[in-house]
Amino acid sequence: MQVLGKTKKDVVTEFRTAEILEAARQVFAEQGFDAATVEDIAARAGVAKGTIYLYYPSKRAIFWAALKSGVLALHEETKQRLAERGTVEDKIRAFIALRVAHFEQNRDFVKIYLSEMGNALMHPAHLHEEFSKLYRESAVLLEPVLEEAVKSNQIRPIDPDAAAFGIFELTRGMVVRRLMGWSKASVEEDTEFVFDLVWKGIANR
Amino acid sequence: MQVLGKTKKDVVTEFRTAEILEAARQVFAEQGFDAATVEDIAARAGVAKGTIYLYYPSKRAIFWAALKSGVLALHEETKQRLAERGTVEDKIRAFIALRVAHFEQNRDFVKIYLSEMGNALMHPAHLHEEFSKLYRESAVLLEPVLEEAVKSNQIRPIDPDAAAFGIFELTRGMVVRRLMGWSKASVEEDTEFVFDLVWKGIANR
Amino acid sequence: MQVLGKTKKDVVTEFRTAEILEAARQVFAEQGFDAATVEDIAARAGVAKGTIYLYYPSKRAIFWAALKSGVLALHEETKQRLAERGTVEDKIRAFIALRVAHFEQNRDFVKIYLSEMGNALMHPAHLHEEFSKLYRESAVLLEPVLEEAVKSNQIRPIDPDAAAFGIFELTRGMVVRRLMGWSKASVEEDTEFVFDLVWKGIANR
Amino acid sequence: MQVLGKTKKDVVTEFRTAEILEAARQVFAEQGFDAATVEDIAARAGVAKGTIYLYYPSKRAIFWAALKSGVLALHEETKQRLAERGTVEDKIRAFIALRVAHFEQNRDFVKIYLSEMGNALMHPAHLHEEFSKLYRESAVLLEPVLEEAVKSNQIRPIDPDAAAFGIFELTRGMVVRRLMGWSKASVEEDTEFVFDLVWKGIANR
DNA sequence: AATGAATGAGCATTCATTCAT
DNA sequence: AATGAATGAATGCTCATTCAT
Numbered sequence: 001m002q003v004l005g006k007t008k009k010d011v012v013t014e015f016r017t018a019e020i021l022e023a024a025r026q027v028f029a030e031q032g033f034d035a036a037t038v039e040d041i042a043a044r045a046g047v048a049k050g051t052i053y054l055y056y057p058s059k060r061a062i063f064w065a066a067l068k069s070g071v072l073a074l075h076e077e078t079k080q081r082l083a084e085r086g087t088v089e090d091k092i093r094a095f096i097a098l099r100v101a102h103f104e105q106n107r108d109f110v111k112i113y114l115s116e117m118g119n120a121l122m123h124p125a126h127l128h129e130e131f132s133k134l135y136r137e138s139a140v141l142l143e144p145v146l147e148e149a150v151k152s153n154q155i156r157p158i159d160p161d162a163a164a165f166g167i168f169e170l171t172r173g174m175v176v177r178r179l180m181g182w183s184k185a186s187v188e189e190d191t192e193f194v195f196d197l198v199w200k201g202i203a204n205r
Numbered sequence: 206m207q208v209l210g211k212t213k214k215d216v217v218t219e220f221r222t223a224e225i226l227e228a229a230r231q232v233f234a235e236q237g238f239d240a241a242t243v244e245d246i247a248a249r250a251g252v253a254k255g256t257i258y259l260y261y262p263s264k265r266a267i268f269w270a271a272l273k274s275g276v277l278a279l280h281e282e283t284k285q286r287l288a289e290r291g292t293v294e295d296k297i298r299a300f301i302a303l304r305v306a307h308f309e310q311n312r313d314f315v316k317i318y319l320s321e322m323g324n325a326l327m328h329p330a331h332l333h334e335e336f337s338k339l340y341r342e343s344a345v346l347l348e349p350v351l352e353e354a355v356k357s358n359q360i361r362p363i364d365p366d367a368a369a370f371g372i373f374e375l376t377r378g379m380v381v382r383r384l385m386g387w388s389k390a391s392v393e394e395d396t397e398f399v400f401d402l403v404w405k406g407i408a409n410r
Numbered sequence: 411m412q413v414l415g416k417t418k419k420d421v422v423t424e425f426r427t428a429e430i431l432e433a434a435r436q437v438f439a440e441q442g443f444d445a446a447t448v449e450d451i452a453a454r455a456g457v458a459k460g461t462i463y464l465y466y467p468s469k470r471a472i473f474w475a476a477l478k479s480g481v482l483a484l485h486e487e488t489k490q491r492l493a494e495r496g497t498v499e500d501k502i503r504a505f506i507a508l509r510v511a512h513f514e515q516n517r518d519f520v521k522i523y524l525s526e527m528g529n530a531l532m533h534p535a536h537l538h539e540e541f542s543k544l545y546r547e548s549a550v551l552l553e554p555v556l557e558e559a560v561k562s563n564q565i566r567p568i569d570p571d572a573a574a575f576g577i578f579e580l581t582r583g584m585v586v587r588r589l590m591g592w593s594k595a596s597v598e599e600d601t602e603f604v605f606d607l608v609w610k611g612i613a614n615r
Numbered sequence: 616m617q618v619l620g621k622t623k624k625d626v627v628t629e630f631r632t633a634e635i636l637e638a639a640r641q642v643f644a645e646q647g648f649d650a651a652t653v654e655d656i657a658a659r660a661g662v663a664k665g666t667i668y669l670y671y672p673s674k675r676a677i678f679w680a681a682l683k684s685g686v687l688a689l690h691e692e693t694k695q696r697l698a699e700r701g702t703v704e705d706k707i708r709a710f711i712a713l714r715v716a717h718f719e720q721n722r723d724f725v726k727i728y729l730s731e732m733g734n735a736l737m738h739p740a741h742l743h744e745e746f747s748k749l750y751r752e753s754a755v756l757l758e759p760v761l762e763e764a765v766k767s768n769q770i771r772p773i774d775p776d777a778a779a780f781g782i783f784e785l786t787r788g789m790v791v792r793r794l795m796g797w798s799k800a801s802v803e804e805d806t807e808f809v810f811d812l813v814w815k816g817i818a819n820r
Numbered sequence: 821a822a823t824g825a826a827t828g829a830g831c832a833t834t835c836a837t838t839c840a841t
Numbered sequence: 842a843a844t845g846a847a848t849g850a851a852t853g854c855t856c857a858t859t860c861a862t
Contacts, residue, residue: 242836
């Protein structure tokens with residue numbers, strides 16, 4: 001019996017999948033990929049170890065799913081936001097704000113993201129391929145915006161790719177700073193700080 | 206028998222220590238912390254596994270030593286360079302250039318650094334405490350320079366700590382970009398790009 | 411409601427049982443006992459895993475049933491053939507021929523039979539008891555024929571049990587030889603070879 | 616310090632290797648390949664599980680070593696014996712006697728051999744390749760003897776390969792019969808029985 | 821009767837660390 | 842000081858079996 005295209009089975013599968021993913025997110029965030037055990041994740045999800053393998057083929061697959069879902073969600077949100085009307089300033093500010101806010105609300109995810117970024121980028125035996133693609137994509141979401149802005153003379157003639165990357169990394173750095181408890185400012189203030197640094201630079205003119 | 210404060214034993218110890226550290230740097234860079242084995246390091250260093258433990262109490266300790274020595278070397282260099290005479294611009298540019306160059310010349314180290322940054326910052330069961338201190342220190346080397354510059358009105362009245370952090374992260378991002386082969390520019394161009402972004406911002410005025 | 415002593419239920423049970431058995435024979439033949447999974451058998455039989463357990467209490471039981479049914483079928487055929495009129499020579503030749511032919515036509519079964527023969531005979535934790543009974547019975551089907559032949563002086567005064575066993579094993583060996591592709595002769599030629607070896611020996615007189 | 620080409624290390628290695636092999640032989644004989652665990656073997660050998668892996672790369676490798684060493688030893692003995700002077704009769708009788716005696720004295724080994732014979736011959740995913748080579752070689756050791764005997768008219772003009780195989784299998788069958796406790800005769804009697812069956816056949820002339 | 825999701829015991833293999841020589 | 846053989850805890854993954862639906 002199907003209702004709205006979803007069988008009961010689909011619902012259960014969806015539920016378990018999400019349940020496990022959430023548990024995985026927490027465990028990976030707390031312990032990192034290597035220290036986390038499948039047993040841990042199962043326990044956190046309240047299921048038996050074997051059940052995990054009914055929904056994911058391997059530990060790495062769970063990790064990847066947890067990582068990917070978070071990144072993709074942010075990508076989508078970012079794309080939508082950048083597609084809306086607005087000035088270049090608005091869009092850059094939104095790009096930064098979205099990231100700071102998203103990370104603020106998904107600390108588990110950020111921890112996974114940040115910790116994997118190092119491993120994945122550096123050690124090709126891991127997820128690299130796919131992860132670095134995802135990473136790069138995150139960074140270049142802003143590129144078309146900047147390209148357009150350069151053309152229309154709204155910003156200096158800079159390399160849009162490098163600039164997009166810079167803004168992305170600057171934002172990432174701010175998120176780390178906040179996560180570590182090294183910033184006493186509000187989300188808005190930190191967002192504005194990053195934007196200002198990028199937009200005006202620090203020189204006094 | 207001591208000569209110049211160093212016994213023969215000290216010399217041997219120093220030698221072995223350095224030898225092992227270099228081997229460790231290579232192995233960790235190639236495989237990452239978890240995939241690397243103590244056996245690998247011993248083999249690379251040309252000593253037996255047991256010997257490693259005469260000089261370092263644990264695998265983690267070796268890793269930490271390898272990481273720390275690299276960071277401290279860069280710290281020292283940076284401090285010296287910033288202590289030299291020069292304008293604020295010079296100093297910021299030097300801070301960036303030093304890092305890009307250092308990383309360019311010590312790729313093994315960077316890989317360790319970047320990959321551990323994620324893990325260490327995120328997972329307290331690891332090195333965090335000490336590493337995050339080191340990390341923070343790296344970032345704030347610039348702080349006094351910026352503080353002074355704000356006071357003397359050479360730069361806008363910004364939070365020196367946040368700005369120092371921003372410059373640090375921007376530089377780090379550029380290094381990653383270069384390591385991944387995503388930048389086609391020269392070391393000098395990329396250095397200048399980061400400096401320009403920071404100094405002038407991107408707004409067209 | 412019973413019809414001819416069989417309820418509808420009985421018919422279904424019989425059908426399912428046979429269906430599963432045939433699937434099991436194939437899967438066990440292809441993969442061997444340990445490598446085969448109940449899931450494999452269920453899939454091959456076109457039923458769900460749980461269904462298997464409605465008809466057989468365990469994986470071992472399925473295996474045993476598959477093995478037993480094949481052996482019993484051959485037993486019956488052999489008994490009937492040996493009960494028919496004929497000379498001792500005819501009967502021994504028939505015994506051999508029946509086996510070679512049966513194995514030739516039921517390769518799946520032979521593989522199970524041969525591979526289990528080793529395990530079952532050797533490792534009491536398995537089926538031994540029952541299997542070795544079956545095995546022994548196979549071998550001694552010829553015994554009464556030989557016994558009679560000795561009494562009537564048609565063959566030398568040998569131990570009928572040992573001889574029956576010998577003929578059985580010689581035949582088994584030929585089947586293996588054929589299965590492995592080590593014989594280039596026809597079924598008839600190989601049958602005759604075994605018979606000749608047994609009947610005349612190899613000595614030249 | 617070397618003595619007679621063997622270092623102390625070599626001696627220890629040899630000792631451990633033999634120690635583990637003997638333990639493995641026992642365990643595999645008792646439980647079969649799949650049911651045996653590396654833990655079992657380690658316990659029987661009186662070493663820790665990890666130690667096993669210092670001497671053998673895998674469970675299969677241990678099994679194979681246990682199997683191979685036994686077969687090769689018998690091969691060598693057989694080759695030597697067949698190379699000695701003697702009539703064809705003597706050689707065939709020796710071939711049979713050697714096997715029955717060897718198996719009688721190495722029951723652990725036979726169990727492994729017999730149980731693997733089934734699996735290995737049937738399921739190529741295992742050791743097949745190598746094992747079936749070994750198996751075939753065992754069988755054809757007699758071939759040159761028979762070939763020569765045919766040429767010199769000492770035995771009937773039979774296919775030497777098939778005959779060698781037959782004698783081998785007949786002997787194997789007798790060993791099984793003895794192992795199962797189904798024979799009440801002595802080793803000599805059983806050996807003679809097999810020889811007689813082969814040599815004279817059973818027909819009364 | 822049939823299903824298949826859930827279970828969890830079981831196991832090969834790895835590797836950091838120890839310690840007798 | 843140096844070695845490297847020995848240890849055994851730790852873990853990802855499989856799969857026979859159960860049972861609620």
